Amino acid sequence: GDSWGIFTFLCAALCNLPALPALNCSEELGAGQSIQQTYDLTRYLEHQLRSLAGTYLNYLGPPFNEPDFNPPRLARTERVPSATVDLDLWRGLTDNARLAANYRAYSRLLCYLRVLDGQVGTAELRHRLAHFCASLQGLVLSIGGVMSSLGYPLPAGPPAPPGAPLASNDFLKKMDDFWLLKELQTWLWRSAKDFNRLKKKVPPAVVTLRLEAREF
Amino acid sequence: AVPRSVSLAADPAVISPQDPTLLIGSSLVATCTVSPDFPLKAADLYWTLNGRRLPATSYATLGPTTLSVALAHLNGSRQQSGDNLVCHSRDGGILAGSCLYVGLPPEKPVNITCWSKNMKDLTCKWAPGTEGETFLHTNYTLKYKLRWYGRDNTCQEYHTAGPYSCHIPKDLALFTPYEIWVEASNRLGVAVSDVVMLDLLDVVTTDPPPDVHVSRVGDLEDQLSVRWSSPPALKDFLFQAKYQIQYRVEDSSEWKVVDDVGNQTSCRLAGLRPGTVYFVQVRCNPFGIYGSKKAGIWSDWSNPTAASTPRSERAAGGCDPKGGEQNTTLRRELKQFFGWVKKHAYGCSNLGIKLYDQWRVWLQKSHKTRNQV
Numbered sequence: 231g232d233s234w235g236i237f238t239f240l241c242a243a244l245c246n247l248p249a250l251p252a253l254n255c256s257e258e259l260g261a262g263q264s265i266q267q268t269y270d271l272t273r274y275l276e277h278q279l280r281s282l283a284g285t286y287l288n289y290l291g292p293p294f295n296e297p298d299f300n301p302p303r304l305a306r307t308e309r310v311p312s313a314t315v316d317l318d319l320w321r322g323l324t325d326n327a328r329l330a331a332n333y334r335a336y337s338r339l340l341c342y343l344r345v346l347d348g349q350v351g352t353a354e355l356r357h358r359l360a361h362f363c364a365s366l367q368g369l370v371l372s373i374g375g376v377m378s379s380l381g382y383p384l385p386a387g388p389p390a391p392p393g394a395p396l397a398s399n400d401f402l403k404k405m406d407d408f409w410l411l412k413e414l415q416t417w418l419w420r421s422a423k424d425f426n427r428l429k430k431k432v433p434p435a436v437v438t439l440r441l442e443a444r445e446f
Numbered sequence: 447a448v449p450r451s452v453s454l455a456a457d458p459a460v461i462s463p464q465d466p467t468l469l470i471g472s473s474l475v476a477t478c479t480v481s482p483d484f485p486l487k488a489a490d491l492y493w494t495l496n497g498r499r500l501p502a503t504s505y506a507t508l509g510p511t512t513l514s515v516a517l518a519h520l521n522g523s524r525q526q527s528g529d530n531l532v533c534h535s536r537d538g539g540i541l542a543g544s545c546l547y548v549g550l551p552p553e554k555p556v557n558i559t560c561w562s563k564n565m566k567d568l569t570c571k572w573a574p575g576t577e578g579e580t581f582l583h584t585n586y587t588l589k590y591k592l593r594w595y596g597r598d599n600t601c602q603e604y605h606t607a608g609p610y611s612c613h614i615p616k617d618l619a620l621f622t623p624y625e626i627w628v629e630a631s632n633r634l635g636v637a638v639s640d641v642v643m644l645d646l647l648d649v650v651t652t653d654p655p656p657d658v659h660v661s662r663v664g665d666l667e668d669q670l671s672v673r674w675s676s677p678p679a680l681k682d683f684l685f686q687a688k689y690q691i692q693y694r695v696e697d698s699s700e701w702k703v704v705d706d707v708g709n710q711t712s713c714r715l716a717g718l719r720p721g722t723v724y725f726v727q728v729r730c731n732p733f734g735i736y737g738s739k740k741a742g743i744w745s746d747w748s749n750p751t752a753a754s755t756p757r758s759e760r761a762a763g764g765c766d767p768k769g770g771e772q773n774t775t776l777r778r779e780l781k782q783f784f785g786w787v788k789k790h791a792y793g794c795s796n797l798g799i800k801l802y803d804q805w806r807v808w809l810q811k812s813h814k815t816r817n818q819v
Contacts, residue, residue, distance in 0.1 A: 266469040288525075289525060289526070289527055290525070290527050291527060291528075291530055292498075292524075292530065293494070293532070294530070296497060302458075302540060320738055351526050352529065352583075353605060353609070372792065399464050399544070399545075400465040400527075400528060401461075401532075401543030402465075403542055404530070404545070405540075405543075406545070
């Protein structure tokens with residue numbers, strides 16, 4: 231991850247020196263494809279999660295699996311990255327900031343999901359959660375790839391592990407699980423829109439023009 | 447849509463008992479006490495169990511901010527994650543919750559059966575003792591130890607042969623008895639199965655015999671010759687093998703079994719119908735390994751091999767004339783065609799009536815699975 235970032239940075243820097251011939255920055259040509267893949271992966275995860283969440287909430291039992299269930303979020307459950315920010319505020323961020331927020335959020339959500347995986351009762355649910363975690367890991371890497379191909383640095387360091395579970399009783403833990411799945415759903419829904427918009431911003435044509443401008 | 451969520455600094459209320467475990471049929475009185483910081487009174491509260499509101503007749507006010515509910519003759523938990531008993535404020539908001547685990551202690555697991563594939567490993571399966579459900583998540587642990595040495599070992603790889611099974615892949619000794627048992631535990635207790643004692647050599651099974659070939663016996667209309675190889679995995683060990691053959695007519699689902707094959711690797715089937723396609727399978731029982739007196743465990747059946755008995759030109763009785771004749775004409779033509787192909791087309795030497803028969807087997811199999819879907 232980091233070596234890619236450095237290489238891309240050097241490439242971009244060298245490309246901008248007028249005295250040097252144009253260098254073939256092939257990473258930038260790959261950005262469009264990389265964004266498309268990330269978008270596709272996001273949609274796939276959205277679909278997977280709908281089915282997984284349905285099964286998991288049935289396992290938690292009513293009222294958790296009722297359609298309009300909306301429990302209070304206690305202070306301690308806010309360690310799960312919340313997707314509920316002002317949409318105008320979100321759109322006002324730079325691409326870099328939005329990508330970084332996505333990267334950090336999914337990294338942390340992945341950690342919480344892995345803890346969940348270790349505690350669930352039925353073998354079938356464990357198997358499905360493990361599969362979903364693997365796909366989500368792929369998304370984190372994919373977002374990292376997009377950031378590198380656009381010349382953005384990856385957010386620093388691995389996310390802090392959840393540590394000791396904060397939910398002090400089984401019912402609170404069920405509520406934590408509910409909110410984890412709900413936030414994950416909202417993040418994926420919004421990320422799909424983000425990547426769709428980003429795709430339109432980085433078409434292949436733009437990159438070709440940039441290269442031509444650097445030739446002697 | 448952005449969900450509206452209320453963020454709260456402290457727990458609005460406390461339920462007691464919190465996450466209790468109870469026997470089916472027991473009764474429970476639970477209390478909900480509102481935190482001092484919250485402007486709610488006992489009269490503002492109500493209870494739900496698994497999303498259903500509990501009748502106010504079961505409530506009792508124990509203090510200005512404490513409401514209790516009485517639950518009698520509890521049924522087994524609706525889900526293994528526990529029944530959701532929730533204390534609400536008048537407007538429906540959740541103040542606190544408690545998970546009720548209502549069920550039965552486990553019963554002794556029974557019917558432990560084990561087998562060793564080629565003396566390399568051990569797989570055991572068992573059945574849970576309870577006919578019905580315990581309603582609680584039950585954990586099963588398979589344990590084993592050498593009879594004459596003290597240390598207990600725990601099996602790690604579960605669900606390899608169904609939900610109640612475990613696989614021990616290595617570090618197993620031969621010529622010495624093992625004690626094997628299964629422990630079932632849930633929130634209400636533990637139950638241990640009876641101990642099964644076995645030596646790995648007594649429960650050996652192997653792969654199905656490879657290289658099964660079925661061919662005609664000259665022009666004999668009612669016979670087929672079956673040949674196979676002994677399973678290679680056990681070829682270095684002294685053992686007597688028993689084999690069994692089963693065969694059936696293509697259109698029937700009734701298998702005929704030939705039991706007295708002994709340890710030959712060939713057998714002749716007789717009394718067959720002329721001009722008929724037969725499917726044949728072979729399996730192996732590696733009994734008597736290293737002189738063990740016990741029978742081994744039968745392997746799976748080999749994949750079916752097909753062959754057909756010859757049909758003489760003279761009309762034979764006992765067959766449906768229309769269908770049978772069409773079949774025979776087609777086969778005869780096919781044989782002639784393959785013969786011609788062999789002579790005139792190089793590189794097609796694998797074509798033959800045998801390949802056609804294998805295709806018939808495959809067709810029937812895929813036809814069956816298509817019907818099952």
